[in-house]
Amino acid sequence: MTKRIVFTGGGTAGHVTPNLALIDELKDCDVTYIGSKEGMEKKLVQDHGIDYYAISSGKLRRYFDMKNFKDPFKVLAGVMQAYLILRKIKPDVIFSKGGFVSVPVVIAGWLNRVPVYIHESDITPGLANRIAIRFATKLFVTFEEAGAHLPKDKVVYTGAPIRDALLKGDRRKGLDFLGFQRDKPILLIMGGSLGAKKINEVVRASLTQLVKNYQVVHLCGKGNVDETLASTVGYRQFEYVDKELPDVMAASSMILSRAGSNAIFEFLALRKPMILIPLPLSTSRGDQILNAKAFKKKGLCEVLDNDTLTSEELQRTLTEVYRNRYDYIDRMAAAQGATHGIQNILKFLN
Structure with a gap:
């Protein structure tokens, strides 16, 4: 049976290109991508010939902004949209590279009881991954030093996913x-x-x-x-x-x-x-x-x-x-x- 894998992550190229590097190495898998409606990831992924689903995504800010009052509702809408998409696709696993759009997908994956793997590039996790960690099966890290800041039962040191083409x-x-x-x-x-x-x-x-x-x-x-x-x-x-x-x-x-x-x-x-x-x-x-x-x-x-x-x-x-x-x-x-x-x-x- 062909394995179905959903990828998510967006906002910057750093949240997308590692996903594409992994996708290029997958053999005999059915790959789908869930991203934001207007983020840069949409064009990068579609140019790669991958099926793309867009969901609502609110930005998670550390500073005061009037948008902070409405963006949680965008996140909730994104969770519901991602939940329905996942019910339709029925993936075997979800892989998240982070960014704000990944949070609804990770939560929806948890609600659908789909194994969720997250990759954190930095020594300390960003806000999106800090929220998503509690819903993840495992958290992959690039820096060995990152383990000091994360739940030890979930952390796996993998190193960086470097694009083979590079x-x-x-x-x-x-x-x-x-x-x-x-x-x-x-x-x-x-x-x-x-x-x-x-x-x-x-x-x-x-x-x-x-x-x-x-x-x-x-x-x-x-x-x-x-x-x-x-x-x-x-x-x-x-x-x-x-x-x-x-x-x-x-x-x-x-x-x-x-x-x-x-x-x-x-x-x-x-x-x-x-x-x-x-x-x-x-x-x-x-x-x-x-x-x-x-x-x-x-x-x-x-x-x-x-x-x-x-x-x-x-x-x-x-x-x-x-x-x-x-x-x-x-x-x-x-x-x-x-x-x-x-x-x-x-x-x-x-």
């Missing part, structure tokens, strides 16, 4: 796509799927100096392309790169990025020296700060402070990391055991 990038194709030469280092700058205002500003303020030492590919986020810089030699900017990303990453010598867990474990798997600029506490719950500290403690990266970052500090750190790049690569090679999570997770899903 590991098969072609450096030559990446260079051709970018139009870059082969004998000058490439700096890849990633601000996350929504972009990073501070990183974009400091990079562009430093651009004249940066292109003297590196060829720069800048993934700046939707609506953040600066057309006045389009003719800058040695600088390519994109809102987002999808199919070509494995090749671009293969061609890159060094990466400047936020510190989302999925991304930094991908850099680790690819053994790319990295400089991380975690989201500050003023705009996050501090998860990226903890992620970056954990990698820094193991000698896998350098970390810069978003709020105090200057052009001079950025350039100095880039120079130091590139000069010592082989030391970082050696330490990354020794830490590879943390990056092969797909097979560990599939043992529970297959």
